Amino acid sequence: MADGETTPPEGGSRRLLKRLSGVMAEPGDGQTRLDRIVQLISDSLGVEVCSIYLRRGERTLELCATEGLKAEAVHMARLQVGQGLVGRIAEREEPVVTADAQNERGFRYLPETGEEIYHAFAGVPIQRLGAVLGVLVIQNRDSRVYTEDEVHALEVIAMVLAEMTELGAFLGEGDVDVAGAHKRPFYAAGVTGQEGAAMGVAYLHQPRVNVQNPVAEDPAVEAARLEAAMDALRGEVDDMLSNDLLGHAGEHRAVLEAWRLFAHDKGWRRRMMSSIESGLAAEVAVEREQTSIRARMERIPDPYLRERMHDLDDLSNRLLRKLAGDDPAREVPEGAVLVARNIGPGELLDYGKNLAGVVLEEGSIGSHAAIVARALALPMVIQAARITTEARSGDRILVDGDAGAVHLRPDDHVLSAFKEKISMRAQAQEVYEGLRELPAISLDQQRVDLLMNAGLLTDLPSLAPSGADGVGLYRTELQFLIRAKVPKRKQQADLYARVLNSAGDKPVTFRTLDIGSDKVLPYMKRDEEPNPALGWRAVRVSLDRPNLLKMQVQSLLRGADGRGFNLMFPMIAQASEFEEAKAIVRGEIERHRAAGRRAPAWLNIGAMLETPSLAFAPDNFFESADFISIGGNDLKQFFFAADRENERVRRRYDTLNASYLSFISLIVERCAAVGTRLSYCGEDAGRPLEAAALCAMGLRTLSMRPASIGPIKRLVREIRFDELRAEIEAGIEAGEVNLRARLVDWAKRTGAPISS
Numbered sequence: 001m002a003d004g005e006t007t008p009p010e011g012g013s014r015r016l017l018k019r020l021s022g023v024m025a026e027p028g029d030g031q032t033r034l035d036r037i038v039q040l041i042s043d044s045l046g047v048e049v050c051s052i053y054l055r056r057g058e059r060t061l062e063l064c065a066t067e068g069l070k071a072e073a074v075h076m077a078r079l080q081v082g083q084g085l086v087g088r089i090a091e092r093e094e095p096v097v098t099a100d101a102q103n104e105r106g107f108r109y110l111p112e113t114g115e116e117i118y119h120a121f122a123g124v125p126i127q128r129l130g131a132v133l134g135v136l137v138i139q140n141r142d143s144r145v146y147t148e149d150e151v152h153a154l155e156v157i158a159m160v161l162a163e164m165t166e167l168g169a170f171l172g173e174g175d176v177d178v179a180g181a182h183k184r185p186f187y188a189a190g191v192t193g194q195e196g197a198a199m200g201v202a203y204l205h206q207p208r209v210n211v212q213n214p215v216a217e218d219p220a221v222e223a224a225r226l227e228a229a230m231d232a233l234r235g236e237v238d239d240m241l242s243n244d245l246l247g248h249a250g251e252h253r254a255v256l257e258a259w260r261l262f263a264h265d266k267g268w269r270r271r272m273m274s275s276i277e278s279g280l281a282a283e284v285a286v287e288r289e290q291t292s293i294r295a296r297m298e299r300i301p302d303p304y305l306r307e308r309m310h311d312l313d314d315l316s317n318r319l320l321r322k323l324a325g326d327d328p329a330r331e332v333p334e335g336a337v338l339v340a341r342n343i344g345p346g347e348l349l350d351y352g353k354n355l356a357g358v359v360l361e362e363g364s365i366g367s368h369a370a371i372v373a374r375a376l377a378l379p380m381v382i383q384a385a386r387i388t389t390e391a392r393s394g395d396r397i398l399v400d401g402d403a404g405a406v407h408l409r410p411d412d413h414v415l416s417a418f419k420e421k422i423s424m425r426a427q428a429q430e431v432y433e434g435l436r437e438l439p440a441i442s443l444d445q446q447r448v449d450l451l452m453n454a455g456l457l458t459d460l461p462s463l464a465p466s467g468a469d470g471v472g473l474y475r476t477e478l479q480f481l482i483r484a485k486v487p488k489r490k491q492q493a494d495l496y497a498r499v500l501n502s503a504g505d506k507p508v509t510f511r512t513l514d515i516g517s518d519k520v521l522p523y524m525k526r527d528e529e530p531n532p533a534l535g536w537r538a539v540r541v542s543l544d545r546p547n548l549l550k551m552q553v554q555s556l557l558r559g560a561d562g563r564g565f566n567l568m569f570p571m572i573a574q575a576s577e578f579e580e581a582k583a584i585v586r587g588e589i590e591r592h593r594a595a596g597r598r599a600p601a602w603l604n605i606g607a608m609l610e611t612p613s614l615a616f617a618p619d620n621f622f623e624s625a626d627f628i629s630i631g632g633n634d635l636k637q638f639f640f641a642a643d644r645e646n647e648r649v650r651r652r653y654d655t656l657n658a659s660y661l662s663f664i665s666l667i668v669e670r671c672a673a674v675g676t677r678l679s680y681c682g683e684d685a686g687r688p689l690e691a692a693a694l695c696a697m698g699l700r701t702l703s704m705r706p707a708s709i710g711p712i713k714r715l716v717r718e719i720r721f722d723e724l725r726a727e728i729e730a731g732i733e734a735g736e737v738n739l740r741a742r743l744v745d746w747a748k749r750t751g752a753p754i755s756s
Contacts, residue, residue, distance in 0.1 A: 014219065014279035016044045016153070020160060021215040034065035041138070041157060042067040045150060049118055049139035052126075053079070053086050054165065057184075061086055061135060063113070068139065073113040084108030086123060086135045093132055095124045097151055099143040115139065122146040124154045127291055128162040131389045136161060156278045159288045163214035186391075186408040188384035190359070191647060193370040196379030196707065197422055198357030198399040200335030202391045202408065205343055206317045214284040219276050226272060226282040229322035233315070234263045262315050283323050290316040337399055339391045345372045345478070349456075352376065357399035359406050361388050364645045371478065375455040377462070377707055381406050383647075432710025436467035440716040444723075448695055448716050451509075451703040453681065460502035462706035467713060470507040472629070472703025473681050474499060476552065477513050489555045496559030509566035509629070509703075511608065512552055512581075514538045533634075533643065538571030543580055553588040562598035568606040568629055572614055575621035578607050582624070608681070610634035615667050622674045629703070630667060632682025639663065655684045656740040658732045661697055668698035679703055688715045688754040689743055696724040711753070719752045 023036045034052055042050040049068030053061040056078075063069070063077040082091040088106050089096050098104045101121035109116065118139040126134040136158045138146070146154075216222040237260050262268060268289065275285035293316065337357040338348075348358070348369050358373050363382035373380040379401035391397070391408055398407040398418045407414050440448040451472025452463060463471065479487055479495055487495075500508060515537065542549040556567065569581045582605050593599050609615060610631035622628070632655070637644040639660060640653035654660070664680075671678040679701035684690040686708025692715055694702065702712065727746045731739040747754045 014216070014277075016041070016157065017160060017215045017279035019044070020157065021213065024164060031065070035067075037161070038065045038067040041136075045138060045153065047138040047140055049115070049137070051137045051139075052134060052161070053090075053137070054126075054134040055081075055090065055132060061090055064134075066113075068118075070112065070114040073110070077110050077113050079108065079110070081132075084110075085121060086137060089123045089125050089135045090132045093125050093127060095122065095151055095155070097122045097146055099145045101139070117141055119143045120146065122151055122154060124151065124158045126158045126162045126165065128159075128165075128287060131386075133162050133165045152278070156275065156280060156288075159275075159280060159284055159291075160214045162291075163284055163287075184409065185411050185414070186386075188359075188381075188387050188390075188406040188408070190381040190384035190387075190404045190406060191365065192401055192404040193358070193360070193363060193365055193367075193380030193382040194373045194378060194401050195705075196357070196377065196399075196401040197418070197425060198337055198379040198401070199418060199422060200337045200356040200397060200399075201333055202339050202359075202393055202395040202397045203332060203336035203355075204388065204391060204393045205338055205340035205347070206321075206388075207393050214281050216276060216279055216281050219279065222276045222280075222282040222285070223273060225323060226269075226276060226285065229282070229319055230263070230269060232322050233319050234260075236318070237263050283320060286316055286319050286323065290320075333394075337397045339387055339397070341388050343369050345369055348372045348376075357381075357397075357401070359384050359387055359391075359397070359399060361385065366645055371455065371475070374453075374705060375475075375478065377705065429710065432467075432714060433465075435710065435713050435717070436465070438467075438713070438717070440713045442695070442716050442719055442721050444720040446695070446721050447700065448712075449679075449701040450709050450713055450716075451679070451701065452706045452709060453703055454499075460499060463503060463506065466706040466709045468506075468706065468709050470509075471499075471503055472509055472679055472701070474508055474510045475514065476510055477515050480513065480515065489551060489558070492552065492555035493559040496556050497561065500560060500563050500565065507564075507566060509568055509606075510556060511568050511570055512539070512542055512549060514570040515541055533637070533645075539569045539577055539581055540571065542569070543577060546584055549581065549584055550588055553585050554592070557588065557592045557600065558597065560600050562601055564600050564602035566604045566606065566627065568608055568627070570608045570631065571610050571634070572607040573611045574613060575617045575624075578621060578625065606677075609667065611638055612663070615663065615670065619674065622670055622676050625676055627677040627679070628667075628671055630664070630678070630680045630682075630699075632680055632684050636660065636682075636684075654738055654740060655687075655690045656693055656743060657738055658728075658736055661693060661728060661739065662732065664694065664699070665697045672698070677701070686712060688712060688752075689740075689747065691715065692719060692724055692747075692752065692754070693728065693739075693743060696721045696728055715753055719750065723750070 019040055020037060023033060023040060026033070026036070028036075038050040038052055042048070047068075049066065051066040051069060052064050054064045056062050059081045061079045061081065063074055066074060079087045081087050085096050085098075085101060085104060085107055087108075096104070098121050100119050101107055102109075102116070102119065104121070118141055120140040120142060121137065122139075123135050123137040125132050126136055136154060138154065272282075272285045272289050275288050276282060280288065332351060332354045335356045336354060337359060338351055338355050339359050340361070342360055342362045343358075349372055353376065355376075355378055357379040358369070359380070360369065360382045361384055363369060365382065367382075370380060370382065379399045381399055381401060381404050384406045387406060387408070395409050396415075398410055398414070400406070400418070407418065410418065440450050442448070449469045450467070451470050452466055452468040453473040453475070454460060454471050455475035455478040462468075479492070496510070536544070553567075556565070567585065569578060572578045572581075585605060589599055589603070604626035606625050606627035606629060607614070608629050608631040612635070614621075633644060636642075636653065636655065637650070640657075642649040642653045644650045668678060678699065680694050680699045681703040685694065685702040686704030688711055691702055691704075691712050695716065704712065724743075724746065727742060728739060731742045736742065744754070746752070
């Protein structure tokens, strides 16, 4: 209800809800309860018809109880979501009120119900937190318009029915297909955030509050509970804002400021208090307002306004937990799969290795959380629609990170197939372990160095078991992203020392800060850019803020304490940027020596080639760089002008495109001409068919996630690069745009193990 609207007389509403509560407490099955409820509502509101339609499956609404329509229509009359007035209510999640239902747009006549004699119609969705569970309808013969008070009363009743539907109060034995039962299988097609497969139990990051009694026994007590919870919430938000760690301008503080505005909003409080006066328990009053928020959120096209509504939704969740009693010490069960709308990198790290996988309703492949999930080797699916609405903590859940799919409460056939997939992975892992100490040398005697990507200390124990030849990319920005302020030199130096200690005698390549675009530091003011991926990011930030680069280099030198390492700059677009950054590093080395500290035994300085422009840099750039690493993820998006965060375009372009492979060959030739070491770093380096093609084009160093090293090593040892190169060149000469089908056929003919 919007501010300024009148509220209905509360006494009658409360009396009706108490009578409903009494019906719920009576013995009997779910159908008996439904029959008593429609009779009670009909008598109390003075209407001739009261009907309850419950949702069965995804798209069907079934008449489950009625007072006034033909009794034989119960469980026989059905409508699809969007069909008729009842279906329209479910689809749009908003009431329909009319004095002449038969002439209302979209009306659908169901002859089995006998409703043709009724003209006046009012229906409201039975919904809870974004999920429509059914529709509650009242009807009369006379052409009359139901009052605002009557519709309000109907909405309050529907809220109680939603809570009881969620608790399974209307289910018969074996009746698992009613929406809200949360017992039937649910499938969500999402997007791969991190490859891999996990089987476990769902663990909600923000668990729902179960309300056993949705009706207020004493409105004054419920109002006092809500007021106390809101006071605690306001205090919590105020404490967050006064925290020194968040005393800087930035997105985090803007969110908290929005939270404070909402927490102190009188209209928000008044609407919830009005629901309590109507007879709802405090938790249900909050959920009623939250349900309204979510319904409005779905209809807002503006992304900024939608995000602000998300803020209020998050705040409502916090308020519900205050009412239920905060439980900060929830135990994470073994095999837990974290389910959340979204999550920050720090929060995900707090869960760490306790998790088997992660499923997010939102998120992006370049988000901080996805970066951490990849660092922790956690299978992850993002953009899994409705997963937080459907999942319950403890539900069995299967995460297929390879396919970007989630199976919740899977049936036996799906579960059996998934177990087979995991078993095959385990068997393959045994094969890979047998190759751990062997070199990756092809059948035509070409050696490939296989390196691993890392970003957290927890990655480093994977170095030896994976059989990696070293660390090809250490993402230094992760420790910046998970902190509330810039880590001090000593903190950075200690981390870099531990990385080198863990690597032992294997080489480590540190990438300087790659921030900007989708990696925004919480303490750094974010400038709004029309295209952040092409904006102020990576080495551009380091050159404009040289003190940030100097501090990082100083920390690296101190952490190395005389040991050698590789250092590379991200997102170099032209040779002058590389030379400028390299000069800063050389200057810091001289100052380090002058201070009497041990200089590195060796230091190779290189660049990430992520923009096509750098491939055409002058020869002296390739001579000046000690090594070059192709950053495949960014290079591919710039090469094809396809945003890798945009599902509508990123899948249109393929690494095995003839033009892209030809471009890779050009880079290989330029580096080979001057003897500069070259590697390929990115997701494609860990995908067998793509990795085989990259090697055939001349690459001899690949850097990937640890889990991919075994499959790629096995592949390299079982193929001939010269034969694959000939196959690729034949396809290019034949004018083929995409070579994937040709290379899959080659793999089948030769028996190349291209499935990981």
